[in-house]
Amino acid sequence: SSSSLSSSNTESTITEDTKSEMETAEIVALFNESANKIKTDAVKVTKNYEDRTHMEEYLQVPDALAGMAADLLETSFKDDTDPIEYATKEDIIANFQVPGQTWVSQLTEAEIAEAKCVDIGTEYEMYIKLNPSTNPEPGSGVAKAFDTITSSEVMEKAPPMVKDFTTEYFDCIIRCKIDKESKNITWINYSSPLILKLKVEFFGKLDAQVGLKFEKDYNIVY
Numbered sequence: 001s002s003s004s005l006s007s008s009n010t011e012s013t014i015t016e017d018t019k020s021e022m023e024t025a026e027i028v029a030l031f032n033e034s035a036n037k038i039k040t041d042a043v044k045v046t047k048n049y050e051d052r053t054h055m056e057e058y059l060q061v062p063d064a065l066a067g068m069a070a071d072l073l074e075t076s077f078k079d080d081t082d083p084i085e086y087a088t089k090e091d092i093i094a095n096f097q098v099p100g101q102t103w104v105s106q107l108t109e110a111e112i113a114e115a116k117c118v119d120i121g122t123e124y125e126m127y128i129k130l131n132p133s134t135n136p137e138p139g140s141g142v143a144k145a146f147d148t149i150t151s152s153e154v155m156e157k158a159p160p161m162v163k164d165f166t167t168e169y170f171d172c173i174i175r176c177k178i179d180k181e182s183k184n185i186t187w188i189n190y191s192s193p194l195i196l197k198l199k200v201e202f203f204g205k206l207d208a209q210v211g212l213k214f215e216k217d218y219n220i221v222y
Contacts, residue, residue, distance in 0.1 A: 022117045024109055024112055024115045025109055026117075027115040027116070027117045027126065027128070028107050028108065028109055028112060028115065028128075030117065030124070030126075030178065030183070031105060031107065031126060031128060031174075031176070031178075032105045032106070032107060033183060034176075034178045034183045034184065034185045035104035035105040035145070035176075035185060035188075036103050036104050036105060037183070037184060037185070037222075038092065038096060038104050038185060038220055039089070039092055039093050039096065039102055039103065039104055041184070041222050042092055042184075042220050042221065042222055043087070043221055043222060044085060044086070044087045044220070044221040045085070045086045045092050045095075045096050045218055045219075045220050045221075046083050046084070046085050046086075046218060046219045046220075046221075047080070047083060047084045047085075047086070047095075047216060047217070047218050048083050048217040048218060048219060049079065049080060049081050049082075049083070049215075049216075049217050050079065050080040050214065050215065050216045050217075051079050051213075051214070051215040052079055052212070052213070052214055053212070053213040053214075053215075054210070054211070054212060055193065055211030055212065055213055056211070057211065058195050058209060058210065058211025059209070059210055059211060060207070060208060060209045061208045061209075061210075062200075062202075062206045062207075062208060064202055064203065064206070065200065065202060065206065065208060096218070097145065097146060097147050097190060097216070098138055098143065098144075098145065098146065098147055099147050100138075101138060104145070105144065105145040106139060106144040106145070107128070107130075107144050107145050108144075110131075111130050111131055111133075111141065111142070111144055111145075112128060112129070112130060112131070113129045113130055113131045114127070114128070114129040115127070115128050115129070116128075119180075122179065122180055122181070123177045123178060123179055123180060123186070124177070124178040124180060125175075125176075125177055125178075126174070126175065126176050126177070126178060127173070127174075127175050128145075128173065128174045128175075129171065129172070129173050130142050130145070130146075130169075130172040130173075130174075132168065132169060132170040132171075133168075133169045133172075134166060134167065134168050134169075135166055135167055136148050136167070136169060137150060138150075141169070142169045142172045142192065145174060145190075146169075146172055146190060146192050147190075147192075147214075147216075148167065148169065148192070148194075149167050149194065149196070154167075154196075158198075161200050161201050161202050162198055162199075162200055163199045163200065163201050163205075164198070164199040165196060165197060165198045165199070166196075166197040167194050167195075167196055167197075168194060168195045168196075168197065169192060169193070169194045170193055170194070170195070171191075171193050172190075172191065172192045172193070173190075173191045174188065174189070174190055174191075175188070175189045175191075176188040176189070182222070184220070184222050185220055186219065186220055187217075187218065187219050187220070188217075188218050188220070189215065189216070189217045189218070190214075190215065190216045190217075191213065191214070191215045192213065192214050192215075193211070193212070193213040193214075194211070194212055194213075195209055195210070195211050195212075196209060196210045196211075196212060197209045198210075
C-alpha cells in the first residue's frame with residue numbers, strides 16, 4: 001500500500017487513550033491559525049499519496065445494478081501513489097484542502113467530536129475527529145476542513161438514471177504536526193469515510209448505497 005511512503009515525519013504517536021494537554025477550544029484555535037497559514041505562507045505542498053478505499057461492508061446495490069456499480073468503483077477509485085507537488089500560491093489554493101478556497105479550516109467546537117494536542121518537544125502533535133455530517137457543502141460540517149463530494153460533482157459524473165443522492169460523512173479525522181516556534185504545520189493527514197446513498201430509476205425506483213474512504217497525506221515547506 002502507498003502507506004509505505006510514510007517517513008518518520010508521517011507517523012503519529014497519538015492513540016485513542018492519549019490525554020490531551022489542551023482544551024478543545026484551544027486546539028481548534030491553534031489548528032485554524034496554523035492550517036490557514038498553509039495557503040498564505042507555504043512555498044511548497046507535497047501530496048505524498050491519496051488512498052481511495054471502497055468499504056465493501058456498506059455496499060447495498062440491487063442485483064440489476066451490481067455489474068455497473070463494480071465497473072464504476074473500479075475506474076473511479078484507484079489510489080494516487082505518486083507524490084504531487086504544488087509549488088505556487090495559486091496551485092496550493094486550488095488543490096490543497098479545501099480546494100479552491102483561500103482558507104484551509106473554518107472549524108469551530110460545534111464540529112468537533114474529539115480533539116487532542118500533545119507536546120512532543122519542538123512540535124505539537126494533533127488529532128481532530130469531526131462529528132458526522134450529511135450533504136456538507138464548503139463552509140459547513142466536515143466541509144469546513146475537508147474536500148467533500150458535492151451534489152454538482154456527483155450529478156455531473158452520474159448516469160441519467162441517478163435521480164437523487166445523499167452523502168453521509170462519519171469518523172473524519174485530521175492528524176498533523178505543528179512546529180511550536182513558527183506554528184507551521186509540517187505534515188498533515190486527512191481521512192474521510194462516507195456513505196453515498198443513491199436513488200436510481202432502473203425499471204422502477206431502486207435504492208443503493210456505497211461506502212468510500214479517502215485518505216490524503218501531505219508535507220508542507222515554508
